[in-house]
Amino acid sequence: MAVEYYDFGPYKIHHSSVFHTTDLSFAFVNLRPVVPGHVLVCPKREVKRVADLTxxxxxxxxxxxxxxxxxxxxxxxSSSLTFCIQDGPHAGQSVPHVHIHILPRKSGDFENNDDIYEEINEKEKELKRKLEVDIERKDRSLEEMAQEADEYRKFVL
Structure with missing residues (x-):
């Protein structure tokens, strides 16, 4: 039987947003991407901190x-990549499940390159607030996310 949802801390990621899996990990498109192509990779096992990974x-x-x-x-x-891990709540980790942000970067996408980290932090805080309280959301639809995941599945072998 196929997996319908993947656990991401206390949240459920619909299988249509997941575009790559292995026995130990999965990759999915971001509900609120900071730049085009912003995705997340995390272990299937819920692991809160990097030091707890096998x-x-x-x-x-x-x-x-x-x-x-x-x-x-x-x-x-793109011409570069930003990889980002927030390891623990005081490092800005809003979902208690190890995850790596992959962000394709282009010249001029941020006036100051390091501003991307603040943007990631703000998106994660905003997402956490929105998921905790049922407010009208401006998130991407499941269909939009599934369409992006379908595109990425084409090149993941």
Missing amino acids: DDENIDLWRITQKLGRQLESYHN
Whole structure:
């Protein structure tokens, strides 16, 4: 039987938003991307901190991140990548499940390159507030996210 949802901390990620899986990890499109191609990679097992990953999970997570980063950079005609991990609540981690942000970067996408980290933090805080309280959301639809995931599945072998 196919998986309908993937656990991401206390949240459920619909399978249509997931575009790559291994035995240990999965990658999915972002509900509120900071830049085009902003995706997340995380272990299937709910792990709160990087230090709690097994060696196999750590290797798999970074192997997928490296592979997808290269493919997303090419797909989005980018020249660079930002990889971001917030490891623990005081580091800005809003979902207590290890995850790596992959963000394809282009010249001029942010006036100051480091502003992207503040944008990520703001998006995560905003998402957490919206998920905790049932307010009208401006998130992407499941259909929009599924369409993006379908595009990425084409190049993930």
